Amino acid sequence: MMETTFTPWAGLFGGLLIGLASAGLLLANGKIAGISGILGRSFFGATGDLGWRVAFLVGLPLGAFVAVHASGDPLGFAIASNPALLITGGLLVGIGTQLGNGCTSGHGVCGMARASRRSLVATLTFMGAAGLTVFVVRHLLGGAA
Amino acid sequence: MRTALALVCGLVFGTGLAVSGMTNPAKVLAFLDVAGRWDPTLAFVMGGALLVSAAGYRLTRRRERAWLGDAFSIPSRQDLDPSLIGGATLFGVGWGLVGLCPGPALANLARGSFEIALFVAAMMAGVVGYRLFTREGTRPVAQPTH
Numbered sequence: 001m002m003e004t005t006f007t008p009w010a011g012l013f014g015g016l017l018i019g020l021a022s023a024g025l026l027l028a029n030g031k032i033a034g035i036s037g038i039l040g041r042s043f044f045g046a047t048g049d050l051g052w053r054v055a056f057l058v059g060l061p062l063g064a065f066v067a068v069h070a071s072g073d074p075l076g077f078a079i080a081s082n083p084a085l086l087i088t089g090g091l092l093v094g095i096g097t098q099l100g101n102g103c104t105s106g107h108g109v110c111g112m113a114r115a116s117r118r119s120l121v122a123t124l125t126f127m128g129a130a131g132l133t134v135f136v137v138r139h140l141l142g143g144a145a
Numbered sequence: 146m147r148t149a150l151a152l153v154c155g156l157v158f159g160t161g162l163a164v165s166g167m168t169n170p171a172k173v174l175a176f177l178d179v180a181g182r183w184d185p186t187l188a189f190v191m192g193g194a195l196l197v198s199a200a201g202y203r204l205t206r207r208r209e210r211a212w213l214g215d216a217f218s219i220p221s222r223q224d225l226d227p228s229l230i231g232g233a234t235l236f237g238v239g240w241g242l243v244g245l246c247p248g249p250a251l252a253n254l255a256r257g258s259f260e261i262a263l264f265v266a267a268m269m270a271g272v273v274g275y276r277l278f279t280r281e282g283t284r285p286v287a288q289p290t291h
Contacts, residue, residue: 059154125230
C-alpha cells in the first residue's frame with residue numbers, strides 16, 4: 001500500500017480543468033461529459049454520434065500523457081498487481097456504470113452540477129460502497145489493495 | 146467541428162485527471178480509506194470540477210441550443226430505481242477494489258502498463274457484455290442519459 005500526500009492545490013487545479021472540459025462539451029456540443037455513458041454508447045449508440053464520442057475518449061490518454069511527461073508525474077502511480085483483482089474490479093466498474101447510468105464524471109460531476117436527485121443518490125451510493133470495500137479489504141482482511 | 150471540440154474537451158479532461166493525481170489509484174484509495182491515512186485530495190478535485198461544471202450548466206439555461214447548433218442532451222429522469230442503486234453499488238465495489246473509475250482508467254492507457262490494460266479490457270468486457278445482454282444498444286437512443 002502506497003502512502004500518498006495531501007495535494008489540495010494540484011487537486012483543485014486539476015478539478016477546475018475537469019470542470020472546464022465538462023462545461024465545454026455541454027456548451028459547445030450539448031453533451032454530458034460522462035465517461036461511462038460516452039464509452040457505452042460508442043459501441044451500440046447512434047452511428048452519427050460515434051465521431052465525437054471516440055474523439056473525446058481518445059483525448060483522455062493523450063491529455064494525461066502530455067501532463068505526465070510535462071510534469072514528471074509528481075503525484076505518482078501505484079496500482080494493485082493481482083490479475084484476479086484487476087479483472088474483477090474492471091468487470092464491476094464496466095457493468096455497474098452501465099446499469100447505474102453513470103460514474104464519477106456523469107453522476108459525480110455533471111449530474112451533481114445540475115443538482116440531479118438521481119446523480120446525488122448514485123454518487124452517495126458508489127462513494128459509500130467504495131469506502132466500505134476499501135475498509136473491508138484493508139482493515140478487516142488486511143489486504144494490500 | 147463537433148469532433149474537434151470533443152477531442153479538445155477530452156484532452157483537457159485527461160490533463161485535469163493527471164494534474165489532480167486522480168490517475169494514481171493509490172491516491173483514490175487513500176481518499177476512500179477514511180479509517181487509514183486519509184488523503185482528502187479527491188474532495189478538492191470534485192469541488193473544483195463542480196464549481197466550473199455548475200457554472201457551465203447555468204449558462205445552458207439561457208440558451209436554446211449548444212454553440213454548434215445541437216439541442217442540449219440533458220437527462221430529465223428524476224426517479225430512483227433499483228438499477229440506479231444496484232449499478233452504483235457494483236461500480237463502487239469495483240472502484241474500491243482497484244481505485245480506478247472509467248475516466249482515469251482510460252487516461253492511464255497512456256502509461257503502457259499491463260495492469261491498466263487488463264483492467265480496461267475487463268471494464269470494456271463488462272460494458273459490452275451488459276449492453277449485449279440487455280439489448281439496450283439495439284434500441285434507438287433518443288435521449289442519452291449520462
